[in-house]
Amino acid sequence: MASLVIAEHDNKVLKEATAKVVTAASQLGGPVHVLVAGQGAQGVAEAAAKLQGVEKVLLADDALYAKMVAETMETLILSLAGKYDAILAPATTNGKNYMPRVAAKLDVAQISEIIKVVSADTFERPIYAGNAIATVQAGAGKKVITVRTTTFKTAGEGGSAGVEKIGAASDPGLSKFVGEELSKSERPELTSAKIVISGGRGMQSGENFHMLDKIADKLHAAVGASRAAVDAGFVPNDYQVGQTGKVVAPELYIAVGISGAIQHLAGMKDSKVIAAINKDEEAPIFQVADYGLVADLFKAVPEMEEELTKLGY
Amino acid sequence: MKVLVPVKRVIDYNVKVRVKADQTGVDLANVKMSMNPFDEISVEEAVRLKEKGKATEVIAVSVGPQQASETIRTALAMGADRGILVKTDAEVEPLAVAKILKAIVDEEKPSLVITGKQAIDDDSNQTGQMLAALLGWPQGTFAHKLELGDADAKIEREIDGGLQTVDVKLPAVMTVDLRLNEPRYASLPNIMKAKKKPIAEKAPADYGVDVAPKLKTLKVTEPEKRKAGVKVKTVAELLDKLKNEAGVI
Numbered sequence: 001m002a003s004l005v006i007a008e009h010d011n012k013v014l015k016e017a018t019a020k021v022v023t024a025a026s027q028l029g030g031p032v033h034v035l036v037a038g039q040g041a042q043g044v045a046e047a048a049a050k051l052q053g054v055e056k057v058l059l060a061d062d063a064l065y066a067k068m069v070a071e072t073m074e075t076l077i078l079s080l081a082g083k084y085d086a087i088l089a090p091a092t093t094n095g096k097n098y099m100p101r102v103a104a105k106l107d108v109a110q111i112s113e114i115i116k117v118v119s120a121d122t123f124e125r126p127i128y129a130g131n132a133i134a135t136v137q138a139g140a141g142k143k144v145i146t147v148r149t150t151t152f153k154t155a156g157e158g159g160s161a162g163v164e165k166i167g168a169a170s171d172p173g174l175s176k177f178v179g180e181e182l183s184k185s186e187r188p189e190l191t192s193a194k195i196v197i198s199g200g201r202g203m204q205s206g207e208n209f210h211m212l213d214k215i216a217d218k219l220h221a222a223v224g225a226s227r228a229a230v231d232a233g234f235v236p237n238d239y240q241v242g243q244t245g246k247v248v249a250p251e252l253y254i255a256v257g258i259s260g261a262i263q264h265l266a267g268m269k270d271s272k273v274i275a276a277i278n279k280d281e282e283a284p285i286f287q288v289a290d291y292g293l294v295a296d297l298f299k300a301v302p303e304m305e306e307e308l309t310k311l312g313y
Numbered sequence: 314m315k316v317l318v319p320v321k322r323v324i325d326y327n328v329k330v331r332v333k334a335d336q337t338g339v340d341l342a343n344v345k346m347s348m349n350p351f352d353e354i355s356v357e358e359a360v361r362l363k364e365k366g367k368a369t370e371v372i373a374v375s376v377g378p379q380q381a382s383e384t385i386r387t388a389l390a391m392g393a394d395r396g397i398l399v400k401t402d403a404e405v406e407p408l409a410v411a412k413i414l415k416a417i418v419d420e421e422k423p424s425l426v427i428t429g430k431q432a433i434d435d436d437s438n439q440t441g442q443m444l445a446a447l448l449g450w451p452q453g454t455f456a457h458k459l460e461l462g463d464a465d466a467k468i469e470r471e472i473d474g475g476l477q478t479v480d481v482k483l484p485a486v487m488t489v490d491l492r493l494n495e496p497r498y499a500s501l502p503n504i505m506k507a508k509k510k511p512i513a514e515k516a517p518a519d520y521g522v523d524v525a526p527k528l529k530t531l532k533v534t535e536p537e538k539r540k541a542g543v544k545v546k547t548v549a550e551l552l553d554k555l556k557n558e559a560g561v562i
Contacts, residue, residue, distance in 0.1 A: 096455075100440075109528045127533070135532045231492065244351075251561045
């Protein structure tokens, strides 16, 4: 009854999301194997082998997997599926892309974005943008699961699993990677940052987001945004926190000029501490904020930068 | 080329969701229902392809109760040509929907299926990918931009780190993200015209698909509520609380 975890990585670094999925997989009870599919990803496989609870790492190192294109991931995972009772991946845009293909071919339902393992076949998952939690039980057949990583602890290091190289599966030849435009940032990634500061429609322009950048640099925080700010073109899509963007659960979430639409709350309400700055004291964000400041953000944010400097940040 | 657009009838995105007291689900009695917002974007994209002369026919499909025909009418009013309602009162899981859609694709032979990346009720984000896999087709999920050629499509996708472009061979499945386009409102004349467009009524059995769920929902509960905290008066007080009370900075 082993589980296979599909690693999230960029061929150089094993993403923390993988360590969280390993924790979820461990809770299913059986041994946990990790599949690293990539190109030049030996280092990633070695990092995965160190995760606590991992029994074996499979490394498929081939140009086919350089970008985890869904159609090639499908054939690779299916070629390995026979030996496993459960296949798990993080609910990243990669996991969401290839996992339903695997489930369909195995003729099972995918269990999307689990937030809790209740027992080996029963899971909790949010529905209706997190306004309801469904407890679902898997039927017969293999379990294909994506994991909302914010609710699981990161598996520790100290393991010493072996790395087994495996060959590439067949190339379906249906699609190819053309290129990508990745946001470059020195700051931590949104989904793994300890502190996130996000701006909403109240920011009024992309230019004004630089005010948040300055705070973020002082606090080693990531910068996010509400859907309204992304739709208005202030910042790129990968900033979006919410039901259809990224789900974050940092130690501290600072919402600036964000009213608190349901869709946004769905993406950040599991943060440990929420602080909100908004000039509208009726804004729904204050109903979930631990600390609320009713103020004009164009005064409050520069003041926050000054105060932080005074405090030595 | 034909374009197939699956659409789903869901609770309107503005409605506050209430969990039923007996924990069997969400209360949908007397609640406003609408087309899944992501599906509106896919209908819009398909209709634009037709307006540009790239698509010859746009077919809207919905799997759901009789009222899902209203959702199809909305698509027809936006510019789709005809509809197919696969009628069932059962709650149909993404895999079964994908199997029904596969059967329809086998009959209709579209070159492109465009659908929303997820429905805002079950938030599964599966149907498009499952359909692509069952058909053995490529997919472009979370689409941000589409460049449609004769034999392939370049699809720019919204991914965690930014944007990625893939080139897929046609026929293909595309699932759409928020920023692909802004869906139009149907005009009154078009709403009237849509009433005359045909909707074929089918049942899952017509396609030989068993819609019995594979997952068992044991219960549906309210999430833990966060309580509102305190209001602070100044930025300095806020930072003091974050540093000394919460200990998070």
